Each structure stands twice: as C-alpha cells, then as structure tokens.
Amino acid sequence: MTTFDDRERMEETRFKHDQELTFKARNRGNRMFGLWVAEQLGLSGEAADGYAKEVVAVDFKAPGDKDIFAKVRTDLAAKSIDLSDHLMEKHLTEYREVALQQIKAE
Secondary structure, three states, rough: HHHHHHHHHHHHHHHHHHHHHHHHHHHHHHHHHHHHHHHHOOOOHHHHHHHHOOOOOOHHOOOOOOHHHHHHHHHHHHOOOOOHHHEEEEEHHHHHHHHHHHHHHH
C-alpha cells in the first residue's frame, strides 16, 4: 500500500502545483493585458499600473473572461476607442501564454 500512497501523494502534489501555476499565469497574463489596454486608453505610469490591477481584480467576479471583456469594453467605449473582440481575445490569450512561459522559467 505504501507505493500506492506515495503515488497518490505525488499526484496530489503535482495537481496542486499545476493549479498554482495556472492561477499565477492567468493573473500575470491579465495584468499584462490590462497594461496593453491602459496603453490604448492613453494611460501610463501609475495610472496604467492601477488600471492593470483593476483588470486583474475584476477577473475574480465571475468564472471565465466575460467580466474582463465587459470592463475593458466599457472603458474603451467611454473614450470612443473601438477594438474588435477578436483582437482583445487574441491579446489576452497571448499574454497568458507569455506569462505561463515566464513563470515556468523562474
């Protein structure tokens, strides 16, 4: 039984590690996306950083990405900036992939 128990513990540890990695990569990618949107909005410095933090925080409201895109669309519309859904989804996906690679390299 100890071999089975060891294997089970190892799988649980790997699962936990993978979940933490995914969580960190998602948040870092969201932050990078928030900085990109901030740039589109003409924000820089602390204002851009604050906006990126808002994007990260809004992702905790509901599962999925709808909450992020709803916030970003509202903010862009307020400044009459039109970005396609496809472009925003593409950037969010790319930033999350970059974030995952960065975290794996750390």
